[in-house]
Amino acid sequence: MSAGPGRPDGVDGAEKRAGAAPARRATISDVAREAGTGKTSISRYLNGELGVLSPDLRARIEAAIERLDYRPNQMARGLKRGRNRLLGLLLADLANPYSVEVLQGVEAACHALGYMPLICHAANEIEMERRYLQLLTTYRVEGVIVNALGVRESMLKPVGGGGIPAVLIDRTVDGLDADMVGLDNAAAVHLGTKHLLSRGYHDIVFVVQPFAQVSSRREREAAFRESMQASGGAARGLTHVLDLQDEAAVQISLAALDAHLARAAASGARCALFAANAPVALRLALHLKAALGAHWQQRVALIAIDDPDWAELAGITTIRQPTREIGYRAVEFLHERIEGAALAARSAAFEGELVVRASTLG
Amino acid sequence: MSAGPGRPDGVDGAEKRAGAAPARRATISDVAREAGTGKTSISRYLNGELGVLSPDLRARIEAAIERLDYRPNQMARGLKRGRNRLLGLLLADLANPYSVEVLQGVEAACHALGYMPLICHAANEIEMERRYLQLLTTYRVEGVIVNALGVRESMLKPVGGGGIPAVLIDRTVDGLDADMVGLDNAAAVHLGTKHLLSRGYHDIVFVVQPFAQVSSRREREAAFRESMQASGGAARGLTHVLDLQDEAAVQISLAALDAHLARAAASGARCALFAANAPVALRLALHLKAALGAHWQQRVALIAIDDPDWAELAGITTIRQPTREIGYRAVEFLHERIEGAALAARSAAFEGELVVRASTLG
DNA sequence: CTGTTAGCGCTTTCAG
DNA sequence: CTGAAAGCGCTAACAG
Numbered sequence: 001m002s003a004g005p006g007r008p009d010g011v012d013g014a015e016k017r018a019g020a021a022p023a024r025r026a027t028i029s030d031v032a033r034e035a036g037t038g039k040t041s042i043s044r045y046l047n048g049e050l051g052v053l054s055p056d057l058r059a060r061i062e063a064a065i066e067r068l069d070y071r072p073n074q075m076a077r078g079l080k081r082g083r084n085r086l087l088g089l090l091l092a093d094l095a096n097p098y099s100v101e102v103l104q105g106v107e108a109a110c111h112a113l114g115y116m117p118l119i120c121h122a123a124n125e126i127e128m129e130r131r132y133l134q135l136l137t138t139y140r141v142e143g144v145i146v147n148a149l150g151v152r153e154s155m156l157k158p159v160g161g162g163g164i165p166a167v168l169i170d171r172t173v174d175g176l177d178a179d180m181v182g183l184d185n186a187a188a189v190h191l192g193t194k195h196l197l198s199r200g201y202h203d204i205v206f207v208v209q210p211f212a213q214v215s216s217r218r219e220r221e222a223a224f225r226e227s228m229q230a231s232g233g234a235a236r237g238l239t240h241v242l243d244l245q246d247e248a249a250v251q252i253s254l255a256a257l258d259a260h261l262a263r264a265a266a267s268g269a270r271c272a273l274f275a276a277n278a279p280v281a282l283r284l285a286l287h288l289k290a291a292l293g294a295h296w297q298q299r300v301a302l303i304a305i306d307d308p309d310w311a312e313l314a315g316i317t318t319i320r321q322p323t324r325e326i327g328y329r330a331v332e333f334l335h336e337r338i339e340g341a342a343l344a345a346r347s348a349a350f351e352g353e354l355v356v357r358a359s360t361l362g
Numbered sequence: 363m364s365a366g367p368g369r370p371d372g373v374d375g376a377e378k379r380a381g382a383a384p385a386r387r388a389t390i391s392d393v394a395r396e397a398g399t400g401k402t403s404i405s406r407y408l409n410g411e412l413g414v415l416s417p418d419l420r421a422r423i424e425a426a427i428e429r430l431d432y433r434p435n436q437m438a439r440g441l442k443r444g445r446n447r448l449l450g451l452l453l454a455d456l457a458n459p460y461s462v463e464v465l466q467g468v469e470a471a472c473h474a475l476g477y478m479p480l481i482c483h484a485a486n487e488i489e490m491e492r493r494y495l496q497l498l499t500t501y502r503v504e505g506v507i508v509n510a511l512g513v514r515e516s517m518l519k520p521v522g523g524g525g526i527p528a529v530l531i532d533r534t535v536d537g538l539d540a541d542m543v544g545l546d547n548a549a550a551v552h553l554g555t556k557h558l559l560s561r562g563y564h565d566i567v568f569v570v571q572p573f574a575q576v577s578s579r580r581e582r583e584a585a586f587r588e589s590m591q592a593s594g595g596a597a598r599g600l601t602h603v604l605d606l607q608d609e610a611a612v613q614i615s616l617a618a619l620d621a622h623l624a625r626a627a628a629s630g631a632r633c634a635l636f637a638a639n640a641p642v643a644l645r646l647a648l649h650l651k652a653a654l655g656a657h658w659q660q661r662v663a664l665i666a667i668d669d670p671d672w673a674e675l676a677g678i679t680t681i682r683q684p685t686r687e688i689g690y691r692a693v694e695f696l697h698e699r700i701e702g703a704a705l706a707a708r709s710a711a712f713e714g715e716l717v718v719r720a721s722t723l724g
Numbered sequence: 725c726t727g728t729t730a731g732c733g734c735t736t737t738c739a740g
Numbered sequence: 741c742t743g744a745a746a747g748c749g750c751t752a753a754c755a756g
Contacts, residue, residue, distance in 0.1 A: 025502075027733055038743040043735055054741065074500045075437045075446060076733035079748050084437060094465065095671075100456050107483055116497060119481040121469055135478055138436045140387075285675050294677070294720070309457075310672030313647050315656070358656070389749055400727040405751055416725060438749035441732050 026068035035064035088136035088144035105327025126150040165337040188352035189223035201272035202235040208276035278306035315358035388430035397426035450498035450506035467689025527699040550714035551585035563634035564597040570638035640668035677720035
């Protein structure tokens, strides 16, 4: 991680200046000198303690700052103050539109509360995630929001314990007692199955990525089974695993799915696929299109949790998560922890919203 | 932007510790004391100057670090060294898959070169962009990669001038002489029109967002017109503007487009739409589907620059940009500048790749 | 091979 | 109202 020695320090292109502009950014001392005062007053000015400065001094400071195009160095401030207003946001997969939307909520909240988000993208690599978490520690972020891949609780701060304050998004982390915000998975799945059943689909396959390690997937899968049981055997439910990280496994799994669909079709059952999230839905749709042709929608119904922008185009029924709010709330939770709130771990579960489209109106 | 006074400093939940863990992260002094040596040796150890430490001292240091779970503070290092290994990445719109892909290239390069990307998302808000640029300055990033919305050159560093080193992505900034990396727009558009003409489409509408302020759009539009002229009047070309930031304008524009399509259909011309980028393509596809029904593809051809994941699902022909490489190269350029390279502004234009799908095989 | 001594740019007592 | 001085955690001469 360290840059290592050996860099030719002699090189210095920055010296080639056009003319007036200072080679080095002005420091607080420069401003103090320019304004003919001490650093303290500058600092006071920067921190908004205006009432305490004489109008004259204040004017001189303003002028000096302007003239030197001075910008306080956050790093130095952070070092002295012990807080740098940096929040880490660790995302498992930015290719998932869910993450991008949550990110937007996080950004909005950060602005409102005066934080700067340090966004880290693990790209589904558990090793990346580990490195980023370490990096965040190193940059002394005041807290982290984690959409975990495989983080161990050891690096995070359990409520009331040591480490760095964390709030979890979408997924819990084994053994970590922290604030959590996400979807009300059980309710969302029930919403979906109820819709499917009401539309007369009596053979439902729930397709989900390997769920043992990921709480949200686990909860969705459990809710699905429970939901089907509650239907009193009126419909047949089946869980199907699709490991998107392993293309070979995906092929095998899709073949099995095809077989199931064929069997169902032969027996005259109306069949629906319930994708546990957007990436799964996309993979399914692509496959169905390839396997059944452009009019695959007439052969099998598809519903999904998450509402990516292409869902409308493809006409797929979805259960939309209030993603922005999830991100926003996560920051709020974290902020409270950072400010020292000593309450027990909280959890916010938002409701999903059913968006009915053509795919389930067959 | 400043936190302002008035925060109740008395509150301090962090004091409520479970037991052993230290309330405060260990500092280099703690480690030195624990290892029974001076800070210098610790620093040397941290910076990989291992050959210069006796095996014994080294072992003691390692043990101490381990015991205290010590992590060097990057902020302090940066303050002292004058470089904090932070790079700013200013993105106009993360909802555009293009940005996410470029981002991945940037991340990869950052890892390889030892930087930490500070990702800022302007969300198409020019004011946000300005604030972020200021913030990045304040955090003393060593350089910025900018996918500009409306940045003025005043904040950035023209090659050889003052300010912060910048490299531009996809779009140039008026009056800023900086490194630039993006798509070979002219070639990409030619690729598209050639394909369309060869498939017998003789009425082509190029749909683009307002292009006066954005160099890539401008170049694409110009290339389109030139391309049509070069076809020697064999086909009719028309530029159509779609301002996605203004829903009312979009409606009007789409209505006009519908009229054009109807006219073309009446005259028996085979008509194609050429979307200048993915967001435009999505909007067009959604509209066509709503206006012409699920089988809109049989009525009008669609081709687009950019290759979002839904393109395959919708069967839309695209011109794919090597997005990862663009991001990677941008970091490399920036790195060279940071290291002091004093060459003239460079520009890297990557070739697009035509991905033919059903939409243009009608 | 190792430690001492100055700061990096800023905030914060503590005296004027 | 204002400024001098002492660090925050770390690195980099400069002596041993």
